[in-house]
Amino acid sequence: MALKILVAGGFGVGKTTLVGAVSEIKPLRTEEALSAAGEPVDDTAGVEQKTTTTVAMDFGRITVREGLVLYLFGTPGQDRFWFLWDELAQGALGAVVLADTRRLEDCFAAVDYFERRGIPFAVAVNCFEGARSFPAEAVRDALDLDEHVPVVACDARERESAKEVLIAVVEHALRRSAEARASEPVPAP
């Protein structure tokens, strides 16, 4: 069985680094050739141009045990590839939103996306250059996160640290799943 966790966040925040820190394979890159009706960049032309764009997605793999594989997908950073996220997000067990406190606004879009789709996620603050204080509550406030969304500090380069982030996501997914089950009506015998 294969499962996937998405790793989202702004451009250059360390998504591929985090994937690489825990993956048993060197992060691989797939390219999706997109053929879409031209974006309306030039309305006056009145000609629908067909354009092809290539989007790269980096991903890694962790074999949990024989027959159970976890894939990590770094999401394309640019907002204009949101529609690709829908495919990536389908069936994802959870997501990591990687944040940099110097530009928290870069991850607003990702937080919003996962909230709307009900995908369990954790926010991991990538502490560059050993930032000493980790303002978890400030980050939670700034991102207006639900109280049960985990906010953890990490160093995306460190395997142990990246592991902790993933564990936080899966534990959160587990709690959510248990809650959902508890609130389901008990089927009649």
Add this chain to the structure above:
Amino acid sequence: MASDADTRWYDDEAGAVVRPYAMTRGRTRSAAEEKLDLIALVLAEAGGTGDIEDLPDLTLTPEHLDIIEVCTAEAMSVAELAAETDLPVGVVRVLVGDLMHAELVRVSRPVPPAQLPDERILREVINGLRAL
């Protein structure tokens, strides 16, 4: 040092010689598409594996054969196949669809969307990660 005008791209750096969808004969969709999530696992069927010469269907392209080769030893996700064969995901989907149709590969679906994996599996994942 070469000036920009002298720069030439050779081999892989020059990009694909064949446009991606030429390899699929213009098809951008596959009947099996919804089964072919990025993490759907593809495994070459025993019998069709290993010896490429024995493959029954002569209309298979080199790209089809590349895919079979990559997923012969162990199951590979669609994403890995795309990375290993250096083909766009959309192209891999169409080609894997052909191979499924010809029963040369077997595809196991990931957990159906909108349905979380069960709690037992999630616990296994947590323990597995801890043990890494």
